[in-house]
Amino acid sequence: MPDTCADLLAAALAFRDEREWKPFHRPKDLALGLLIEAGELGELFLWKTEEEIARALRDPAVRARVGEEIADVQLFLLYLADATATDLPAAVRAKLVTNARKYPVDKARGRADKYTELG
Ligand SMILES: [Mg+2]
Secondary structure, eight states, rough: OOOOHHHHHOOOOOOHTTTGGGGOHHOOOOOOOOHHHHHHHHHHHTTOOOOHHHHHHSSHHHHHHHHHHHHHHHHHHHHHHHTTTTTHHHHHHHHHHHHHHOOHHHTTTTTTGGGGOOO
16 A cells, blocks of 8 residues: 555654654754755756756666655655644645646646746
8 A cells, every 4th residue: 555645744753753853843944955855856957958867767776866855855845744734735735726727727738838828
């Protein structure tokens, strides 16, 4: 059975609490950590062409590095959601509803334009 968001949050909080790191998990620091980890993820692709990225992603070691950085981002998201009393699945669901309103399928299908440009 796949992990749920609640499973991942429980595991992340257990990891944090075993180390008594909760006092350090202030929203500002978690938001900065999230940005730093997102930067580390972006660094793996920086200045590479689509072809270079596609070639790199055929290498299991590169895919493992990408997975590690994605996991770092996800962990910071989980910790930030916890520190701000955000129900992450509910927030994601609500945002999808908002985005569906901003990007109706009939107007947004196959387009990468911002919603203000959809007409
Ligand atoms: Mg990292």
